[in-house]
Each structure stands twice: as structure tokens, then as C-alpha cells.
Amino acid sequence: MSLPPSQENLPDELIEAYRRASAADGQRPAQHVRETILARARHLAHAAGSATEHATASATPAANDSQWKWKAAAGLAAVGLTGLLAVQTFRTAPHGPTSADGASVTENAQHVAQATSGTSTSAAVTAPVSAPAPNRLPRDQFSRSYSNAASPHPHEAATAPTDAAAAPREVAPPAPAAAAPSVENAGHQEAFAARVQSSISALAMRATTPAPNASRDKAIAAVRASFPELFTESAMTGTVRIAMVLNSDGTVYRTVSEEPVAAGHIDAASQLSRALGIGPDELDGPAELLTLNSTADQPNTIVVAFGIRRHNLGTSSGAP
Amino acid sequence: MLRMTEALDSDEALMLRYSAGDVRAFEALYLRHEVKVWRYIYRSVCNQATADELMQDVWFAVAQAASRYQPTARFTTWLFTLARHRMIDRHRRAEPHHSPELIHEHGERCIDQLPAEASCEPSQQVQSIQHTNALITAVEQLPAEQREAFLMQAEGELSIEEISVATGVSFETVKSRLRYARGKLKQILQEYV
Numbered sequence: 001m002s003l004p005p006s007q008e009n010l011p012d013e014l015i016e017a018y019r020r021a022s023a024a025d026g027q028r029p030a031q032h033v034r035e036t037i038l039a040r041a042r043h044l045a046h047a048a049g050s051a052t053e054h055a056t057a058s059a060t061p062a063a064n065d066s067q068w069k070w071k072a073a074a075g076l077a078a079v080g081l082t083g084l085l086a087v088q089t090f091r092t093a094p095h096g097p098t099s100a101d102g103a104s105v106t107e108n109a110q111h112v113a114q115a116t117s118g119t120s121t122s123a124a125v126t127a128p129v130s131a132p133a134p135n136r137l138p139r140d141q142f143s144r145s146y147s148n149a150a151s152p153h154p155h156e157a158a159t160a161p162t163d164a165a166a167a168p169r170e171v172a173p174p175a176p177a178a179a180a181p182s183v184e185n186a187g188h189q190e191a192f193a194a195r196v197q198s199s200i201s202a203l204a205m206r207a208t209t210p211a212p213n214a215s216r217d218k219a220i221a222a223v224r225a226s227f228p229e230l231f232t233e234s235a236m237t238g239t240v241r242i243a244m245v246l247n248s249d250g251t252v253y254r255t256v257s258e259e260p261v262a263a264g265h266i267d268a269a270s271q272l273s274r275a276l277g278i279g280p281d282e283l284d285g286p287a288e289l290l291t292l293n294s295t296a297d298q299p300n301t302i303v304v305a306f307g308i309r310r311h312n313l314g315t316s317s318g319a320p
Numbered sequence: 321m322l323r324m325t326e327a328l329d330s331d332e333a334l335m336l337r338y339s340a341g342d343v344r345a346f347e348a349l350y351l352r353h354e355v356k357v358w359r360y361i362y363r364s365v366c367n368q369a370t371a372d373e374l375m376q377d378v379w380f381a382v383a384q385a386a387s388r389y390q391p392t393a394r395f396t397t398w399l400f401t402l403a404r405h406r407m408i409d410r411h412r413r414a415e416p417h418h419s420p421e422l423i424h425e426h427g428e429r430c431i432d433q434l435p436a437e438a439s440c441e442p443s444q445q446v447q448s449i450q451h452t453n454a455l456i457t458a459v460e461q462l463p464a465e466q467r468e469a470f471l472m473q474a475e476g477e478l479s480i481e482e483i484s485v486a487t488g489v490s491f492e493t494v495k496s497r498l499r500y501a502r503g504k505l506k507q508i509l510q511e512y513v
Binding site: 014015017018019021022025027028029030033034036037038040041042044045048049 | 338339341342343346347350354355358359362368371372375376379380383384386387455456459470473474475502505506
């Protein structure tokens with residue numbers, strides 16, 4: 001053995017000398033130690049690989065779980081949307097169809113009423129011209145729609161729009177299946193489908209049923225109330241021309257009877273303007289002519305030019 | 321036989337590869353450090369069976385900790401730190417009557433109290449010196465702390481900073497221990513020479 005004599009490089013040479021001596025030393029770990037250690041390492045690696053595979057295999061259901069969550073969320077959203085629609089339907093059903101349907105029904109009722117003006121008043125009573133939902137339509141639109149509805153009693157007609165609870169009583173039920181909606185059925189798809197189907201059926205029925213001209217009925221009632229003498233046989237002296245402007249609630253705003261009848265072409269608007277001083281711009285809709293039979297054996301004796309005033313400013317009668 | 325890539329891979333890369341399931345990386349890592357670690361243990365405990373047992377414990381721990389291994393420091397620093405802790409743990413198990421106060425917070429006292437095996441006794445040193453290397457025997461006769469620092473430097477090729485980290489003492493303390501170790505080795509070797 002030789003050690004470096006120099007004191008300066010002793011540390012480095014000491015370590016090198018030790019390493020040479022240690023390398024020359026025959027001491028080694030036992031062979032079984034190496035085998036044991038390497039076997040253990042392989043076992044741990046295999047176990048880790050199995051765990052990784054297991055984790056990977058278990059990760060697949062996790063991914064499926066995520067998809068399941070998405071599906072569940074979509075299902076809940078669909079159920080929630082359906083429930084919302086059902087609740088809306090049930091809330092608006094007593095007053096009529098839903099907003100879109102209500103608007104359509106009202107418009108259809110107006111169109112049908114205008115197209116079938118001159119029909120009997122009995123049809124007006126039985127035909128379910130539904131009142132639109134008060135909270136879904138503008139006020140003037142609502143009033144206009146309701147003024148077109150059949151109502152033999154103007155006072156009831158005037159109070160009905162402001163009483164949302166009373167309005168459904170004047171509307172014929174659209175269908176037996178929808179006659180008694182309940183909140184308990186809100187979540188049932190079948191009930192919802194039945195209601196939708198019944199609403200559609202009711203809408204179709206209204207569209208095909210001849211709607212009355214409510215304004216004419218109001219005018220007839222107003223003429224009978226204002227000029228009862230014309231409807232007695234003894235009082236009839238010939239043709240009587242009446243100009244009448246009604247308020248939207250059916251009450252008489254202004255009216256006058258003219259005798260003798262003016263010659264020439266009869267124009268309702270010009271008559272109202274001439275006789276009452278009310279122009280077409282003050283009317284809610286065009287002026288109309290109405291011919292009444294005072295009695296069965298004396299037809300065409302009462303000719304009424306009438307219109308509905310745009311704003312209800314009060315009640316007056318007689319000549320302007 | 322190791323592949324070229326495994327021979328060229330760093331210890332840290334091999335450890336990471338093993339943590340990914342590459343058993344050959346562990347084999348390469350083990351063969352690269354097998355003798356060094358064993359010698360460090362053996363020179364510390366001076367017993368073949370004990371060194372073998374501790375060797376297994378150390379490398380079992382390495383394999384077990386592979387999944388959590390992070391190459392924040394040199395692998396050899398971690399390896400020799402692990403070996404040192406295993407020796408201290410073994411001494412604690414062998415000397416359960418020692419109160420915790422007797423054990424230095426960094427295990428230095430435990431290292432000092434590591435039992436000297438029969439082969440380290442002076443009576444056998446002459447024969448050992450005669451048949452092996454006097455330097456080896458001189459190292460085995462060093463105080464435990466100095467021997468530990470010297471073996472980490474000589475076998476593990478750790479720097480003073482790494483020895484400081486592995487032993488939990490300051491940089492200056494390590495330098496002092498190494499200086500004392502070299503002085504004593506020089507003295508012992510001069511006596512034999």
C-alpha cells in the first residue's frame with residue numbers, strides 16, 4: 001500500500017486510495033440480496049402497473065359517470081322545462097289559452113265576428129269567444145276584444161274584464177278534459193298533453209263556429225232600451241232612422257232618432273257625423289248599419305247607424 | 321446486460337423510468353450503486369449480514385418510494401440519506417432502552433453508538449490489515465460521524481453540501497468532520513506505514 005506523501009494532495013489522493021483499496025476489497029453484498037431486491041422491485045413495478053391498469057379501468061366508468069351526469073342534467077332540464085310549460089298552462093287555462101294561443105284566439109274571434117256579422121244573437125251566447133288573458137294583452141286590446149264578445153247585459157260586460165276571477169265563468173270550457181285543471185296534475189305529461197290537445201280543439205271549434213257580431217247585439221239592446229216605443233205596433237209610423245254611438249261597455253253614449261228618413265244614400269259614418277257630430281276617428285271600428293224589424297208584420301222600419309266610441313267618456317242620450 | 325440508453329441515463333432518469341414501470345431502469349440503477357451503498361453500510365456496521373439486511377431495507381424503500389420520487393436533488397444524496405436513516409432506525413430498534421433524549425436530533429449520537437463488530441476490534445485489526453487494506457481498516461476505526469462523512473464523500477461521491485443535507489448538519493460541520501477524518505486517517509496510516 002502506498003499513500004501519497006504530500007500533505008497538500010492528501011485529501012484527494014486519500015479518497016482515490018480508499019477507492020482503489022475498496023475496489024480491491026473482495027467484500028460484496030450477498031447474491032441473494034441482489035436477487036431479493038430486484039425481485040421486490042419487479043413485484044412493486046408489476047403491482048403499480050396493475051394498479052395503473054385498474055385505475056385506468058376504473059377511470060372508464062368515471063367517464064361514463066360524467067356522461068351520465070350530463071344526461072341526467074339534460075333530463076332534469078327537460079323535465080323542468082316541461083313543468084314550467086305545464087305550470088304556465090295551468091295558470092292561464094282558466095282565463096283562456098296561453099299567451100300565444102290567447103292572442104290567436106282573440107284575433108280569430110275578432111276576424112270571425114267581423115266576417116260573420118249579422119248572425120243571430122243566440123250564436124253569440126253559445127259560441128265561446130274567450131276573453132283573453134287580462135295580464136297578457138294591452139288594456140285597449142282587451143277592451144276591444146271583450147266588447148266584441150257576446151253579452152246581453154252591458155253592465156256585466158263592463159265588469160267582467162276587471163274581474164279576472166269572473167271572466168272564466170263567461171267563457172265556455174274548451175273541452176271536458178280541461179274543465180278542471182289542478183296543480184296536482186302539473187307534472188303529468190299526459191294531463192299536459194290533454195290540455196294542449198283540448199286547447200287546440202277548442203281553438204279549432206271557435207274558428208269554425210260562426211261568431212256573433214257583439215256590437216250589433218249591443219246596438220239592438222240599446223235601441224230597444226232607448227226607444228221602446230218603436231217596438232210597439234201602435235207606435236210604428238214608418239221608417240225610423242236612428243243614429244247611435246255606444247260606449248265600449250255597451251251603454252249609450254249618444255243617440256238620436258230621425259223622422260222622416262233622409263233621402264239619398266245611407267252611409268252609417270256620415271249619418272253619425274251628421275246626426276251626432278261624431279266622426280269615424282272617434283269610433284272604435286267602422287260604423288255599421290243595422291236594420292231592425294219592429295214586429296213580424298212590419299219589416300224594415302228601423303234603420304240604425306251605430307258605432308262604438310273609442311273612449312268611454314260617459315253616457316248621454318238624445319240629440320247633440 | 322444493460323442497454324446503452326440505461327447506461328447513459330442519469331440516476332434521476334432511471335428512477336423516473338422505474339416509477340413509470342420500467343424494471344430494467346431499476347436494475348440499472350441498482351447495479352450502478354449496489355457496491356457503493358453496500359460498502360457505506362458495511363463500513364459503518366462492520367457486519368456482512370447486517371449490511372445485507374440493511375441493503376435490502378434501503379433498496380426496498382427506494383423501490384417503494386419510486387412512485388413518489390421527485391428529482392429535486394441528486395439521487396445519490398437521497399440514496400445515502402436513506403441508507404443512513406435505515407442504519408439509525410436499526411440502531412434504535414436494537415437499543416430500545418435509549419431514551420429519545422439520548423438520540424441526537426439528527427441521529428449523530430445514534431451513529432456514534434452504532435456497535436462495533438468483532439472485525440472492527442483492535443485484536444482483529446492486525447489480521448485485517450494484513451490481509452486487506454490498511455486504509456480500509458483505518459476508515460473503519462474513524463469516529464462514526466467522521467466515518468460517515470468520509471464514506472459519503474468517498475463512496476457516494478457526495479459533495480460537502482450534499483453531505484450536509486444528508487446528515488442534517490451544517491456545511492462547516494461537515495468540513496470539520498472531513499478534516500478530522502483525513503487527519504486521523506493520515507495518522508493511522510502513518511502508524512501502519
